[in-house]
Amino acid sequence: xxxxxxxxxxxxxxxxxxxxxxxxxxxxxxxxxxxxxxxxxxxxxxxxxxxxxxxxxxxxxxxxxxxxxxxxxxxxxxxxxxxxxxxxxxxxxxxxxxxxxxxxxxxxxxxxxxxxxxxxxxxxxxxxxxxxxxxxxxxxxxxxxxxxxxxxxxxxxxxxxxxxxxxxxxxxxxxxxxxxxxxxxxxxxxxxxxxxxxxxx
Numbered sequence: 708x709x710x711x712x713x714x715x716x717x718x719x720x721x722x723x724x725x726x727x728x729x730x731x732x733x734x735x736x737x738x739x740x741x742x743x744x745x746x747x748x749x750x751x752x753x754x755x756x757x758x759x760x761x762x763x764x765x766x767x768x769x770x771x772x773x774x775x776x777x778x779x780x781x782x783x784x785x786x787x788x789x790x791x792x793x794x795x796x797x798x799x800x801x802x803x804x805x806x807x808x809x810x811x812x813x814x815x816x817x818x819x820x821x822x823x824x825x826x827x828x829x830x831x832x833x834x835x836x837x838x839x840x841x842x843x844x845x846x847x848x849x850x851x852x853x854x855x856x857x858x859x860x861x862x863x864x865x866x867x868x869x870x871x872x873x874x875x876x877x878x879x880x881x882x883x884x885x886x887x888x889x890x891x892x893x894x895x896x897x898x899x900x901x902x903x904x905x906x907x908x
Contacts, residue, residue, distance in 0.1 A: 710841075713744065713851050714851060715735050716849050716850070717735070719853070722737060722851075742842075746845040768804075768805075769809065777807055778810045781810050781811070785859070789810070789814040790814060792815065795859060797811055797818050797819070798882060801822055801868075804830055804833055805834045807863060817839045819857070820834075820840065820843075823845065830842055847866075848874050855883065857884060859887060859889075863891070864892065
């Protein structure tokens with residue numbers, strides 16, 4: 708887990724690990740619970756998703772289904788071969804139980820993965836320990852990293868559930884390097900069902 712790159716979105720000061728917490732020079736404190744920094748309270752609008760992914764924690768995993776469903780979807784969304792992401796710093800917003808986290812790690816990315824719900828605990832159980840994975844519980848509209856830190860900001864199956872898609876996209880872009888790639892999808896209502904459209908920037 709890489710705790711040294713977290714920073715306060717209010718003061719822009721870096722957090723430092725201290726016992727079971729992260730703390731800035733201004734005494735802004737973030738608790739670390741079960742090994743995971745918690746930038747939000749688990750009692751929020753996504754609590755049902757946390758329950759869902761902690762119960763059905765491996766349902767969508769390629770390693771569980773023995774089919775490359777998540778891998779294929781991720782490669783299509785990224786618009787590049789998965790072998791090209793090795794060594795890239797990738798922010799994964801709305802990770803759920805970690806189906807895409809597993810694929811990103813398999814192909815050598817340095818993954819910073821989060822969810823606003825306690826589904827991060829299922830992700831932790833599924834993908835830890837791993838030297839290239841940093842997990843935290845956080846809000847896509849308030850990401851505790853400095854500007855221009857990530858090579859790719861990835862947000863699949865999440866934006867339509869946030870209070871404000873536009874503000875979420877702005878925040879995902881803020882932490883993205885110049886020339887980096889923003890990869891999102893948003894379900895579009897269509898007579899009787901939803902379709903998933905990928906938007907690449």
